[in-house]
Amino acid sequence: MKVNSMRDVAAAVRGRRKDLGLSQADLAARVGVSRAWINAVEAGKPSVELDLVLRLLDHLGLRLDLAKPGNLGDVFKGRSVDLDSVLDEYRDR
Amino acid sequence: MKVNSMRDVAAAVRGRRKDLGLSQADLAARVGVSRAWINAVEAGKPSVELDLVLRLLDHLGLRLDLAKPGNLGDVFKGRSVDLDSVLDEYRDR
DNA sequence: AGACAACGTCACCGTTCGTTGACAAGGTGG
DNA sequence: CCACCTTGTCAACGAACGGTGACGTTGTCT
Numbered sequence: 656m657k658v659n660s661m662r663d664v665a666a667a668v669r670g671r672r673k674d675l676g677l678s679q680a681d682l683a684a685r686v687g688v689s690r691a692w693i694n695a696v697e698a699g700k701p702s703v704e705l706d707l708v709l710r711l712l713d714h715l716g717l718r719l720d721l722a723k724p725g726n727l728g729d730v731f732k733g734r735s736v737d738l739d740s741v742l743d744e745y746r747d748r
Numbered sequence: 749m750k751v752n753s754m755r756d757v758a759a760a761v762r763g764r765r766k767d768l769g770l771s772q773a774d775l776a777a778r779v780g781v782s783r784a785w786i787n788a789v790e791a792g793k794p795s796v797e798l799d800l801v802l803r804l805l806d807h808l809g810l811r812l813d814l815a816k817p818g819n820l821g822d823v824f825k826g827r828s829v830d831l832d833s834v835l836d837e838y839r840d841r
Numbered sequence: 842a843g844a845c846a847a848c849g850t851c852a853c854c855g856t857t858c859g860t861t862g863a864c865a866a867g868g869t870g871g
Numbered sequence: 872c873c874a875c876c877t878t879g880t881c882a883a884c885g886a887a888c889g890g891t892g893a894c895g896t897t898g899t900c901t
Contacts, residue, residue: 658812667814689860706754706794719751720813721760782890
């Protein structure tokens with residue numbers, strides 16, 4: 656899921672927390688933050704601290720990825736092209 | 749690139765800014781933040797505001813993705829294991 | 842050498858953060 | 872019905888945010 660705004664993060668956090676069957680209080684205790692903060696994050700509060708959010712995502716087992724434009728596509732492209740030439744090389748032996 | 753900490757974000761931001769040939773001041777003006785803040789982010793300051801960071805990443809053309817466990821990782825795992833066994837097979841010929 | 846650009850860092854300021862403890866409201870189960 | 876759990880929200884507080892303007896350092900060019 657692409658993250659465009661704080662609202663995307665908020666939805667992912669709440670959704671995942673419910674998937675795990677945790678209350679806001681449970682999660683807050685595990686992450687080491689206040690329940691009020693979890694509630695604020697889930698409500699989409701824009702100005703929350705990034706490191707706390709990273710910690711929260713980690714505890715929820717949500718993976719965050721950063722990619723340059725065309726990077727993921729290039730990686731896959733590069734991979735498949737290299738793979739073919741490598742395999743051809745071995746076939747000719 | 750997986751984001752584990754603020755340091756990963758910092759490195760990506762600085763790297764991308766340099767790739768684009770922008771100074772901290774140029775970038776700050778475009779994003780609508782102070783140069784000091786850009787510098788703080790690139791130094792890995794943990795407590796920066798998430799919405800400002802999201803804006804910064806957007807201006808740098810860096811894509812942020814959130815994924816649940818087993819969503820993307822398994823895909824890569826399967827791929828790398830298959831590649832190694834295929835290459836080993838050809839080596840033995 | 843001097844000039845300039847870029848960056849790292851600082852102090853001050855007004856604003857707002859996260860925590861704490863509390864309360865109201867909604868939902869569930871016995 | 873009552874008891875309990877959960878969530879949304881609030882006020883007060885100390886800490887720290889981001890912006891501003893400035894200065895020192897580093898690197899490059901003439």
